[in-house]
Structures are given as structure tokens and as C-alpha cells.
Amino acid sequence: MKAPVSWIREYVDLPADVSTEDLAARLTALGLKLEAIEKSGDQITGPLVVGRVLTMEPEPQKNGKTINWCTVDVGEANGTGEPQGIVCGAHNFAPGDLVVVILPGGILPGNFEISARKTYGHLSAGMICSARELGLGEDHDGIIVLPADAGAPGDSAFPVLGLDDEVIEFEINPDRAYALSLRGVAREAALAYGAPYRDPADRAVPAANDQGYPVEIEDPVGCPVFVARTVTGFDPSAPSPDWMVRRITQAGMRPISLAVDVTNYVMLEIGRPIHGYDADKLTGPIRVRRARDGERLTTLDGVDRALSTEDLVVTDDSGIIGLGGVMGGETTEMSATTTSVLVEAAHWDATSMFRTGKRHKLTSEAGKRNERGVDPTVTEAAADRVVELLTTYGGGTADQGVTVVGTPPAQPSIAMAYDLPARVTGMPIDAAVTVTNLEAVGCVLDKGDTGLTATPPPWRPDLTDPFDLVEEVARIVGYDRVPSVLPREAAGRGLTREQRLRRRVGRTLAGAGCVEVISFPFVGDAAFDALGLPADDVLRRTVRLANPLSSEEPSYTTTLLPGLLKAAARNIGRGATGVSLFETGTVAFPVDHGPAPIYGVDRRPSDSELAKLFEAIPEQPLHLGVVLAGERERAGWWGAGREAGWSDAVGLVRRLGTELGVDVEVVSAARMPWHPGRCAQVRVDGVEFGHAGELHPKVCQAFGLPPRSAAVEVDLDFLMRHARDVTPGPDFSTYPLAKEDVALVVDAAVSTADVEAALREGAGDLLESMRLFDLYTGDQVGAGRKSLAFALRFRATDRTLTEEETAAARDAAVALAAERTGAVQRS
Amino acid sequence: MSGPNTDYDPVEVTPLKSEEVDASRDAALAAIAAATDLAALKQVRIDHAGDRSPLALANREIGALPPQARKEAGQRIGQARGAVNQALAARQAVLEVEHEERMLVEETVDVTLPTDRVPTGARHPITTGSELIADIFVAMGWEVAEGPVIEAEWLNFDALNLGPDHPARTMQDTFWTDPPENHLVLRTHTSPVQARTMLTSTPPIYVVCPGRVFRTDEYDATHSPVFHQVEGLAIDEGITMAHLKGTLDHFAASMFGEGINTRFRPSYFPFTEPSAEVDLVCFVCRGAGVLDGASCRTCRGEGWIEWGGCGVVNPRVLTACGIDAERYTGFAFGMGIDRTLMFRQGIEDLRELFEGDIRFTTAFGTEL
Incomplete structure (x- = not known):
């Protein structure tokens, strides 16, 4: 506004x-x-002054135009007091007229600098201005001719034109x-x-009579009040007065014609949107009702609209002539030939206005006011003001007939205890202040001993609850007077276990050199295709959006990888030689429990109702995704760098497992988007919670990533659920350590994890730790075989082990590995 | 080797002559003094104090002397060997110190060489900023509440007094899941978490809710369809706007420094009544609007920064969420985490938060 x-x-x-x-x-x-x-x-720099035209000599030019060579009295503004010679192309003035002159040195909007220049054979020292040149409107029929009493030559034209307003x-x-x-x-x-106020809607209006245009309201809920007045003999070519054009322009609207400008002016002045009809195009009584199925209307904007049975329409005998309170129809539109105007000032139901505006995607200054609620008691005043302005500036006469149908809805009563404002705001507001301030906003009060009943003024449909009254009282007292007091100390229990674990996961990954990113969680088929997911992949079953940002990404994502891979590629594209990124974010999977219910708000839903609500919400686990692309360790003076690979990805999951105290099991798997031979499924207690490994070469290619880029995606909620709650203090022995190294040859297909498990089990309790320290494939073990070298560390809790004991444990370990995996000890 | 000379047969044993012993000793001492490094000294030790050194050989001959001569010869040899060993030890000590000093010099490296073999990781400022805010409230005894981002329409709107005809519910503002009749939205604020907290617990309630929210905004330097909010909710007996002000002042001072507080301006939110906008004293110019003679860039010369919205929880919300509105009052507030970080850290373009450029994120490290 x-x-x-x-x-x-x-x-x-x-x-x-x-x-x-x-x-x-x-x-x-x-x-x-x-x-x-x-x-x-703002955009004009003076000298901009009032001038009186002394002489004007029309001079026809070779190009067919006629220019006027004028002398203009600008008083002392030019420093000499002599008349100023100015060439002017307009003809709508005569000697003796007061005009607006910008002298050399002045600047007009658009940074247009004025200087004395030679033109049409004269030295033109300045310019006689039009409204458009001053940014005051579209009118360019000629220059501004000021009223005779506007001022004296040489006076500043800023106040005269309202330019300093x-x-x-x-x-x-x-x-x-x-x-x-x-x-x-x-x-x-x-x-x-606390200044005196004059209400512009407070005006004497002619009483309603039965000589006015006939109006019938069929839906008094949708349209409680309808006022109609008629002006006849109106001159459609009469211009809007300058002051009205100026104010409408200042208020941010566009002046159009007198009839339209007047309705807009009164809307700005009083707040009541007005509709004007060409009265000669109306046939029969005006009726207000809801639209019927199948009805259509072409509105003023030329759009043919299918109407809903909720839309309020205005009709005459010809059919529907307007969408009530929102937009008129074409058939009764005012035009350049309109000489009879029917002025409609009606009060409309705000909710219906909002729904109609939303349904037809219509936004207008009138709609904005009608859907938020207008004072229902100012319809007659607004209509009368329109009639006054139309007859004053457009001639014509006001019809004697005054139609007023319906009555404004009654205002609610709100009961409030006197101490409520103090109890809610914490400010020392007493009953006297409450009463004064509520009366100041226009409430009519019925004052009791402990409380009051307020009837809000009709222009305040927003005041319905006691707390609304509190806000009114508080804003007048002043929000700056609300004291600053801390509430009592709450007995919080700190962060939840999951919140603490999530921080730990983030720090662990950052500590491992990964940089966190946040991506938009939207996804589409293109990303799934780029990930190489089969058509029936579970990740393709998404929660779809009804109004996505882009039709290319219509779903909430089921995987963090597309966002991560794109971010990695973006970094590589910007020159990074290696990038390790991670993201923790929710993904969503649809559930099939029907729509989420909508309950009332007058009470808490029951527990079973709440359960039904929660159940309808899609499953949204927190996922962790990692992408490792290109250089993982840099090359430098210390030697060569190292590219990221599958083991970095699997290693990160193991590292998280260690950090969270979870035994992560790794088994080989084949799952897109990973390389089928380099993909690990990670599990806890045999239950899968994600994958890690090298990305499929096609996926690297599709996302523009370096070959052998690696990735992780795991269900972080699952991992955190399995996190150790309380770590038991470790119990370790200080007896001497016994070391045994064994090298076992197995089939290349045998997994290291299986060999390790067999060794561990076979070695028994004396085994303190075990570590694979070498992996060998080649001639010495033969094709299709590999050699795994393990360092076994034995220690007893209660004694020094003998060589025999250690050897026996080692042999038992090897024997079980041989039995389970066909391992042969390498000599 | 000579056996004990049991039969007395005085023999002259040349090496045991006093002048011979002195000569051997002097030669040894000279060699020790001449040794310039530990390796040379080692050879000197072999030559002059080893098993085959003149003094060692002489010592063996003592047995061949008549008993009455042995004592004197023994003393002479012993003294000579003692002097040599002492000199050796002394020289050894000196040379070791010299050696160590030389080694330390020789092992000098250029410690200005780069050491960034493994690149540094970082956490996202939205994450660490949310944690910073959470920690400020946890320190006041509040708890951190969270909820799903795809949320029931009733929780996102109705329960918060945003009725069916509230403008925010249009497709222009809210992402709806398909079909819209399923009444599921991408939450437009973290307020449904407050509703959930009220629905599933009893007062006193002091929770702060950071999280990701969604609006169908154009994506530009200051708007994003995906952004982050933190909201707070306190429900207790006797809660007033003054407690709201106190809490936000404390929050502002914790986040931006002592002396930085807030002001309220009347505003409108369906879930609060009375409602207010919260402005923050500009923490750069400290409210002056002017910094070093120029208009402050952070607050654009206003001295205040728009921070968020707040108010007293509308009793209608309490009722819908099962809180006794006669007994309890509450306050709520909310602000954008992204926007807070933008002005706190001087981030010019919101999109930098979501592009995933490691140069942006690593600048913040792992904590804000």
C-alpha cells in the first residue's frame, strides 16, 4: 500500500x-x-519553475511539423529577469498561460540533462514540460497548462505539481x-x-428508495449488501483532474479514464472496491447468486472462464455479467462511449472472494481487499462519493434512485478479562489502559467488574478472539516496552542419543577428509537412468510431488547419490583434482496407508486418530551418502598421490562402525550404481543397511566423474540404532605377546572375511588380534589362487604362553581355515 | 702363552720395561687425541686398548716375571691402561657430542614443505550453525525436537490455525505430494514439529526445532525452494511476551555477542497472537548504522537486521494440540538459519550453500 x-x-x-x-x-x-x-x-533536479508564456510564433518546418518559438517569463529564476526563449513542439497553450519550465542545468527523469541548445534556427534555453516528461503520467497530448492561480513566474514548480510530495x-x-x-x-x-481524525466515509448519503435500479440478492451470505447508484449524461471524454491522476499514480495504480479512475480513487480513499457498469448495456434487474454447473463468463481481461458453483456471479436478463467482487464481464464493460454509469458498491463474503480468486488465478486490487475483508458499513458512502466525483468532473446527473439491498452483518462480541493483556504480554497494563486503547481502535465496550465485552469496529473483521484484543492493546502501549525476562530454568535432558551420534558421524567423516554438502532432495527418471537402476528398482518407487519445481525432477528423492555425484562433478568441472563429499539427509519411500486425515481444530485428535495420521506419512529414513572421486591422497614431494577407490568407500563404513561401536559385516554384492565386482553390501547382524564400493564405469561416465570413483549409501538411522550405548571398559593382559605369521593359499573367489573368520574361530581365546598384512597373486601360487598372509597375535590373560601353546593355537586356526575354505598353508 | 714361572729364572722381559710401557701409553694417548671421529676412535681403541694392543700384550707377560717383580710391573701396566681407557672415554664423549651436533645439522629439513597429503574435510555451515543454535538452547535447559519433512497437511496447517482458506496453502507457496487429496505436503516451516511436540507430550515444554523446510520460491541469491529454519516453543504456566523477549535477547547475545539484543514490531502470524517481527541490533555497527564513516553494509545502514517472527502461541493452536489453554500460555519464534548465516558470516549468495563447492564449505571447517 x-x-x-x-x-x-x-x-x-x-x-x-x-x-x-x-x-x-x-x-x-x-x-x-x-x-x-x-x-x-526524486528524479528531477531543478531549476523547475512556473513560467508565463508571453509570446508564441508558430514556425512551419520543412519536415511538415510546426514548432512554436516562445518567450516565457520565468521571473528571476534565470538570473536576468529577461524572458526566456524556448522552442516548443506542443500547441495546447496560448500566450498568458502558466506553464512548467525546466531551465538549462536541470535534469529530468531518465537522467535527461537540459542545456541551452541550437534547434530549428533558435537558441532554445530550456524546455516547457509535459506530464510524461516529469514522470507524472502517460498523458502526452501536450504540455502542462497550470491553473491561473497556480503561482507566479519564477516560483518553484515542485510544490505546484506535488513533486515534493x-x-x-x-x-x-x-x-x-x-x-x-x-x-x-x-x-x-x-x-x-493522538491527533484528530476525519473519517472520509463519514458523509451524509441520500436515503435508499425504490426508484433505483432493481437488485435482488439470492445469496445474502455471499453478498450481504448491494448498493446501486446511477449517473446519466456523463461525458466519457472528460479528463480526470490532475490531482486525482497524481494521487492514483502515487498510490501505484495507472490512470485510465475518468470513470475508472474515480472508482479506483474511491477504493484507495475508503477501501471499498467499486464496480462500474455501462448502464445502457444492462437489461433487466441485477441479481446476485452462485454460478450453476456449466456456466461460463468472459471477464474484462478477455478470458473465457468455466465457473464453479461456489463462484458468486452478478446477472441481468442477458445472463452473467460479472464475477461478483472479483472482476466484471465484457458485455457490460464501460467504454469510451459510456454516458450512463451504474455504480455498484457491494459487500462480499471474504472466503468466497479468496476461493474464486484462487480458482481463477485472478489477482486485482479489488480482489485483494475483498478477500481480506472490507468494512461492510461503507457501501453507501463509497457509492455516493463515486457519484459525487463522476458528476463533478464528468458532468451528468445523479439519478434520484438509490438502491440499497441487504444489511451489514453484525459484529461479534468478545469477552476479555481486564488482566489478560498483562498476563499475556508481561507488561504492567491495567484496566484503564486496556479500555482507553481498545476504544482508540474503535471498539465499543461493555465494561464489567473483572472484564469487558468488546464489539470491534466494522472495519476490523480480524478481531474475533480475546488475544486479538490483547495485541491491539499491546501495540498501542508499544512493543518496545515489553520487558526482557528469561523464563524459569527448564529441566532439559540435553541432546538425544541420535542427535549426539549424528554429530559424531559428521565429525568422523570430516576427520576422514570428506566435505559435507546439502543438495536439493528432488529427483527424476534421468537421475535414476544415469545410476543404471533397473526399471523395477525399489528406488524408482517415489513420493511424487503434485507441483514440482521442474517436471524433470518430480519426486522426493529415494537416494542421496544423484545430488552427491552432481556436486562432485561440479567440483571436478571447476578444477578440483579430487573430491570427497558426504551428505546426511532424509530420503522418502511411499507408504500405502491412504490419505492423511484432516481433523477439526476444536480439540486434540484422539490417540488412535493421531496414530492414523502418523501412519499415513511416508517413511523418511536418514541416509548417509559419500562420493570419492579422483585424487584421494595428493601427490607431492613425499611421492605419488593415490586415486580414490572401492576400498576407501568400504573403509569409511568400517570406520563409522568402529566409531559407533557397531560390528559392520562386509559381503560382496552386485547392485547398481556400483561396479558388480567391486560392490560391498554392509550389514549388521546379517541385515543389510547399505552399499559401498566403486561406481559402475557407466555411472562415472553418465555423471562426468573420473573413472573408478567410489560411493557409499547407507541407512544412517539403522546404523545409529545399532550403535553401542555403553562401552564396557576393555580388559587386556600385560603378559608377553606371542607372534605367529601364517600365509594361506585359497581360491581367488574365497572371501578374505571367510578365511579370517575361520582363523579367528580356530585360534580360540588365546588370539588377541589378527591382521591381514599381505595379499599375493601370481606365479608362485598359480592362476585362480591367492595368498593371504596374516599376522596372528596371541596372549593369555593369566600367564606367559609357551611356544607349544602358541603353535597349537596357530595350527588349530590353520586347520579350521583349511576345512572351511580349502586354505593351504604356504611353505 | 707363558705359564707361571715356578722355577726362579730371572729373565728380562722387554715389554715390561718402564720406558716401553710409557712409550706404548704415550703412543695410545697421542692416537686418541688424534682421532677426529667415532670411527677413528674405534680403530684407536682396537689398536691401543684391544686384546692385541701393546699394553694388553705386555700385561700378559707379567706372569713371566719373578714374583718380586710382578707387583711393580702390574702397577705400571695398570696405570698405563687406566690412563688410556680414561682418555678413550673422554675422547668418546667429546666425539659423540660432536657427532650428534653434526647429525642434527645434517638432518635439517625444510619444514615449510607442504604437508597436505590427505585433503581436509569439513562440515556444512548449515549443520554446524544448527548445532550452535541447538547448543545455546540446550544450555538453557531446552531440548531439540525434530520431525519428518514430508508432513501431514493437518499438522503443517490446520493444527497451527492456518485454516483451509489461508493464502499460504495455495499451490503457489506449498509443495504438495501427488495426489493432493492425500493431504501430504513438504513442510513449509518447522512448526509441525511444535505441533507434534504438543500433541505427544505435556507442559512444561521447552523445545527448539531446527530443520529443512520447503516453499515453491524461485531460486536466486536470496531465495531458495529448500531452506532451513529454527523455531522455538515454550509452553508453561505464566509464560508471557516478556519471556519471549528475554529468550530472544539471550539467544541474540549468545549468537552475536554481548550487548546485541532484539526489538519487536507488531506483525501477523496465524499461530501466534499477539505476533511480532524480531529485529536484531546490527552486530557489526552495533546499531549505529554507520561503520568507519560509511553506511553499514550488514544492516544497510538501518542499525537493525530483520531476524524472524514470534509471538504468544494462539490459544486456538493450544486447543487443537491438546494443551489446556486456560492453564498454560506459550511463546513461539522462528528464523531462517540460512539467512542468519548469510548475515553472520557475510555470505552474499544463498546458492553457495547448496552448490556443494568444497572451497565454500572447507572455509568453515568443522565448527562455526
Whole structure:
């Protein structure tokens, strides 16, 4: 909402020395938030002065144009007092007229610098200005001719043209729709300064009679009040007065024609949207009803619309002529030939307005006000004001007939205890302050001993609850007076186990050189295809969005990998030689428990109702994804670097397992998007919770990643559920260590984990630790075989082991490995 | 080797002559003094104090002397060998010190060589920023509550007094899952977590809810369809706006430094009444609007930074969530984590948070 300060001052007697900044700050403190302060003449630099045309000589030119060589009295503004010679192309003026002159050195909007220049054989020292050149409107039929009493030659033209008028732009919250009018803004200004206020809607209006245009309301809920007035003999070519054009422009609307400008002006002034019909195009009585199935209307914007049975329509005998309160129809639109105007000022149900606007995607200044709630009691005043302005500036006469159908809905009563404002705000607000402030916003109060009953003013449909009244009282007392007090100390239990574990996971990965990223969780078939997922892959069953950002990515993601792989490729593309990224984020899988219920809000849903609600929500586990691409260790003076590979990926999962105290099992698996021979499934107690390994070469190619890039994706919720709660203190022996190394030859297909498990089991309790220290394939073990060399470390808790004991344990380990995996000890 | 000379047969044993012993000793001492490194000294030790050194050989001959001569010869040899060993030890000590000093010099490296063999990791500032905020509230005894991002419409809207016709519920603002009749949305704020907390626990409630939220905004330098919020909720007996102010002042001071507090401006949110916008004293110019003679860039010269929204929990919300609105009052607040980080860390373009460029994230390390 843009409110010119001079217009605000028309309704409220603000002290003269109140600055625009102070006014804006006080209104902001009351809840009308300052967006910007504009000055119409901001882009103009003087000297811009009033001039009187002394002489004008028409001089026809070779190009067919006729220019006027003028002398203009600009008083002392040019420093000499001599008439100023100016060439002017317009013809809508005569000697003796007062005009607006910009002298050399001035700047017009668009950074147009004015200088004395030679043109059409004269030295033209300045310019006689049109409204458009000054940024005051579209009118370019000629230059501005000022009223004879506008001022004397040489006076500054800024005040004359309202160019020094300041305009405050406010952001109006939805509960303060009354402030979408000067009437409302001025009321708040009066409140801010305790200044006298004149309500522009407070005017004597002619009484309703039965000679007006016939109107019938079939739906008094949708349209409680309908006022119709008629003006006949109107001159459609009459221009809007300059002051009206200026104010409409300052308020951010476009002047169009007198009839349209007047309806917009009154809407800005009083807040009530007005619709004008070409009365000659109306046939029969006006009726207001809901649309019927299958009905259509072509609205003013030329769009043919299928109507809903919830839409409120205005009809005459010809059918539907308007979408009530939202937009008129083409058939009764006012035009350049309209001489009879039917003025409609109706009150519409805000919810219906909102739904119709939303359904037809129609937003307008009128709709904005109607859907937020307009004062239902100002329809007659608004219609009368329109009639007054139309007849004053467009000629014609007001019909005697005044149609008023319906009555404004009654205001609610709100009971509130006197101490509620203090109890809610913590400010020492007593009953007297409460009463004063509620009356200041227009409430009518019925005062009891311990509380009051308030009837809010009709322009405040937002006031329905006691707490709404508290806000009114508090904002006038001033939010800056709310004390700062800490609540009592809460007995919190700190972070939850899961929250602590999540931090630990993040720190572990960062400690391992991985950089965390956050990606948008949207996905589409292209990403699934790039990951090489088969058509029936479970990851392709997604929660789809009804209105995705992009039709290419219509779903909430089931995997973190697309976002990670794209981020990795972006880094490589920007010159990184290696990148290790991780992300923890939720993914979503659909559940099939039907729609989520919508319950009432007058009570808490029952436990079983809540359970049904929670059940309908898609499964959203927290996943961890990692991508390792390119250089994992850098080359340097220490030697060669190392590319990331499958073992880095598997290693990170193992490292997390160790950190969280979870025994992670690794088994080989084949799952896209991983390389079928280099993919590990990771499990806890035999239950899979994700995969790690080298990416399939096609996937690296599809995402533009270096060959052999590796990735991890695991269900982090699952891993954290298995995290050790309490770590038992380790029990270890200080007796001497006995070392035994064994090298076992097995088939290449035998997994190291199986050999290790057999050795461990066979070695028994004396085995303290075991580690694979070498892997060999080659001639010495033969094709299709591999040699695994393990370092076994034995130690007893109660004695020094003898050589025989150690050897026996080793032999038992080897024997079991031989039995389970066909391992042969290498000699 | 000579056996004991049992039969007295005085023999002159040349090596045991006093002048011979002195000569051997002097030769040894000279050699020791001449040894310039540990290897040379080792050879000197072999030559002059080893088993085959003149003094060792002489010592063997003592047995061949008549008993009455043995004592004197023994003393002479013993003294000579003692002097040699002492000199050896002394020289050894000196040479060892010299050796060590030389070694330390020789082993000098260029410690300015790079050491970044394994690249550094980092956590995302949104993560660490959320943790920082959570820690501030946990220190006040609050707890951190979380919830799903795909949320029931009723929890995201209805329960929070955003009725069926609230403008925020349109497709222009909210991501709906398909089909919309399933009444599931991508949460537009973290407020449904507050609703869940109220629905599933009893007051006193003091929770802070950081999390990811979604709006169908255009993606540009200051808007993102995916962003992060932190909201707080306190429900207790006797809670007022003053407690809200106290909590936010404490939060502001913890996050931005002592003396940085907040101001309230009236505003509108369906879930709170009265409602307020929260502004923060600019922590860069400390409210002056001017810094080093120029307009402060962080607050654009206003001295205040818009931080978020807050208010007293609307009793309608308490009722829908099963809290006795006669007995309890509450306050709630919310602010953007991304936006808070943008002005706290001076991040110019919001999109940097979501691009995954490691140069951006590593700048923040693992904690904010």
C-alpha cells in the first residue's frame, strides 16, 4: 500500500513538523511496516519553475511539423529577469498561460540533462514540460497548462505539481486489511500521534428508495449488501483532474479514464472496491447468486472462464455479467462511449472472494481487499462519493434512485478479562489502559467488574478472539516496552542419543577428509537412468510431488547419490583434482496407508486418530551418502598421490562402525550404481543397511566423474540404532605377546572375511588380534589362487604362553581355515 | 702363552720395561687425541686398548716375571691402561657430542614443505550453525525436537490455525505430494514439529526445532525452494511476551555477542497472537548504522537486521494440540538459519550453500 503523506494529512491533523520518516517509524511500530519512502520528484533536479508564456510564433518546418518559438517569463529564476526563449513542439497553450519550465542545468527523469541548445534556427534555453516528461503520467497530448492561480513566474514548480510530495509504501499484513485504504492508514496515523481524525466515509448519503435500479440478492451470505447508484449524461471524454491522476499514480495504480479512475480513487480513499457498469448495456434487474454447473463468463481481461458453483456471479436478463467482487464481464464493460454509469458498491463474503480468486488465478486490487475483508458499513458512502466525483468532473446527473439491498452483518462480541493483556504480554497494563486503547481502535465496550465485552469496529473483521484484543492493546502501549525476562530454568535432558551420534558421524567423516554438502532432495527418471537402476528398482518407487519445481525432477528423492555425484562433478568441472563429499539427509519411500486425515481444530485428535495420521506419512529414513572421486591422497614431494577407490568407500563404513561401536559385516554384492565386482553390501547382524564400493564405469561416465570413483549409501538411522550405548571398559593382559605369521593359499573367489573368520574361530581365546598384512597373486601360487598372509597375535590373560601353546593355537586356526575354505598353508 | 714361572729364572722381559710401557701409553694417548671421529676412535681403541694392543700384550707377560717383580710391573701396566681407557672415554664423549651436533645439522629439513597429503574435510555451515543454535538452547535447559519433512497437511496447517482458506496453502507457496487429496505436503516451516511436540507430550515444554523446510520460491541469491529454519516453543504456566523477549535477547547475545539484543514490531502470524517481527541490533555497527564513516553494509545502514517472527502461541493452536489453554500460555519464534548465516558470516549468495563447492564449505571447517 502506497500512501501519499499529503493525502494522509487530509484526514488527520498531524503536527506540521512531523517528518515523513517519523510518521513511517511510528506507523511501523503500530504494525504497518515501512517498505520504502518515495518522492515523486526524486528524479528531477531543478531549476523547475512556473513560467508565463508571453509570446508564441508558430514556425512551419520543412519536415511538415510546426514548432512554436516562445518567450516565457520565468521571473528571476534565470538570473536576468529577461524572458526566456524556448522552442516548443506542443500547441495546447496560448500566450498568458502558466506553464512548467525546466531551465538549462536541470535534469529530468531518465537522467535527461537540459542545456541551452541550437534547434530549428533558435537558441532554445530550456524546455516547457509535459506530464510524461516529469514522470507524472502517460498523458502526452501536450504540455502542462497550470491553473491561473497556480503561482507566479519564477516560483518553484515542485510544490505546484506535488513533486515534493512524499509517498510511504507499507507492507500490510493480512489482518490489517483496513490499512489498504487512506482511511485506514490515516486512522493509524491519528492513533500514533493522538491527533484528530476525519473519517472520509463519514458523509451524509441520500436515503435508499425504490426508484433505483432493481437488485435482488439470492445469496445474502455471499453478498450481504448491494448498493446501486446511477449517473446519466456523463461525458466519457472528460479528463480526470490532475490531482486525482497524481494521487492514483502515487498510490501505484495507472490512470485510465475518468470513470475508472474515480472508482479506483474511491477504493484507495475508503477501501471499498467499486464496480462500474455501462448502464445502457444492462437489461433487466441485477441479481446476485452462485454460478450453476456449466456456466461460463468472459471477464474484462478477455478470458473465457468455466465457473464453479461456489463462484458468486452478478446477472441481468442477458445472463452473467460479472464475477461478483472479483472482476466484471465484457458485455457490460464501460467504454469510451459510456454516458450512463451504474455504480455498484457491494459487500462480499471474504472466503468466497479468496476461493474464486484462487480458482481463477485472478489477482486485482479489488480482489485483494475483498478477500481480506472490507468494512461492510461503507457501501453507501463509497457509492455516493463515486457519484459525487463522476458528476463533478464528468458532468451528468445523479439519478434520484438509490438502491440499497441487504444489511451489514453484525459484529461479534468478545469477552476479555481486564488482566489478560498483562498476563499475556508481561507488561504492567491495567484496566484503564486496556479500555482507553481498545476504544482508540474503535471498539465499543461493555465494561464489567473483572472484564469487558468488546464489539470491534466494522472495519476490523480480524478481531474475533480475546488475544486479538490483547495485541491491539499491546501495540498501542508499544512493543518496545515489553520487558526482557528469561523464563524459569527448564529441566532439559540435553541432546538425544541420535542427535549426539549424528554429530559424531559428521565429525568422523570430516576427520576422514570428506566435505559435507546439502543438495536439493528432488529427483527424476534421468537421475535414476544415469545410476543404471533397473526399471523395477525399489528406488524408482517415489513420493511424487503434485507441483514440482521442474517436471524433470518430480519426486522426493529415494537416494542421496544423484545430488552427491552432481556436486562432485561440479567440483571436478571447476578444477578440483579430487573430491570427497558426504551428505546426511532424509530420503522418502511411499507408504500405502491412504490419505492423511484432516481433523477439526476444536480439540486434540484422539490417540488412535493421531496414530492414523502418523501412519499415513511416508517413511523418511536418514541416509548417509559419500562420493570419492579422483585424487584421494595428493601427490607431492613425499611421492605419488593415490586415486580414490572401492576400498576407501568400504573403509569409511568400517570406520563409522568402529566409531559407533557397531560390528559392520562386509559381503560382496552386485547392485547398481556400483561396479558388480567391486560392490560391498554392509550389514549388521546379517541385515543389510547399505552399499559401498566403486561406481559402475557407466555411472562415472553418465555423471562426468573420473573413472573408478567410489560411493557409499547407507541407512544412517539403522546404523545409529545399532550403535553401542555403553562401552564396557576393555580388559587386556600385560603378559608377553606371542607372534605367529601364517600365509594361506585359497581360491581367488574365497572371501578374505571367510578365511579370517575361520582363523579367528580356530585360534580360540588365546588370539588377541589378527591382521591381514599381505595379499599375493601370481606365479608362485598359480592362476585362480591367492595368498593371504596374516599376522596372528596371541596372549593369555593369566600367564606367559609357551611356544607349544602358541603353535597349537596357530595350527588349530590353520586347520579350521583349511576345512572351511580349502586354505593351504604356504611353505 | 707363558705359564707361571715356578722355577726362579730371572729373565728380562722387554715389554715390561718402564720406558716401553710409557712409550706404548704415550703412543695410545697421542692416537686418541688424534682421532677426529667415532670411527677413528674405534680403530684407536682396537689398536691401543684391544686384546692385541701393546699394553694388553705386555700385561700378559707379567706372569713371566719373578714374583718380586710382578707387583711393580702390574702397577705400571695398570696405570698405563687406566690412563688410556680414561682418555678413550673422554675422547668418546667429546666425539659423540660432536657427532650428534653434526647429525642434527645434517638432518635439517625444510619444514615449510607442504604437508597436505590427505585433503581436509569439513562440515556444512548449515549443520554446524544448527548445532550452535541447538547448543545455546540446550544450555538453557531446552531440548531439540525434530520431525519428518514430508508432513501431514493437518499438522503443517490446520493444527497451527492456518485454516483451509489461508493464502499460504495455495499451490503457489506449498509443495504438495501427488495426489493432493492425500493431504501430504513438504513442510513449509518447522512448526509441525511444535505441533507434534504438543500433541505427544505435556507442559512444561521447552523445545527448539531446527530443520529443512520447503516453499515453491524461485531460486536466486536470496531465495531458495529448500531452506532451513529454527523455531522455538515454550509452553508453561505464566509464560508471557516478556519471556519471549528475554529468550530472544539471550539467544541474540549468545549468537552475536554481548550487548546485541532484539526489538519487536507488531506483525501477523496465524499461530501466534499477539505476533511480532524480531529485529536484531546490527552486530557489526552495533546499531549505529554507520561503520568507519560509511553506511553499514550488514544492516544497510538501518542499525537493525530483520531476524524472524514470534509471538504468544494462539490459544486456538493450544486447543487443537491438546494443551489446556486456560492453564498454560506459550511463546513461539522462528528464523531462517540460512539467512542468519548469510548475515553472520557475510555470505552474499544463498546458492553457495547448496552448490556443494568444497572451497565454500572447507572455509568453515568443522565448527562455526
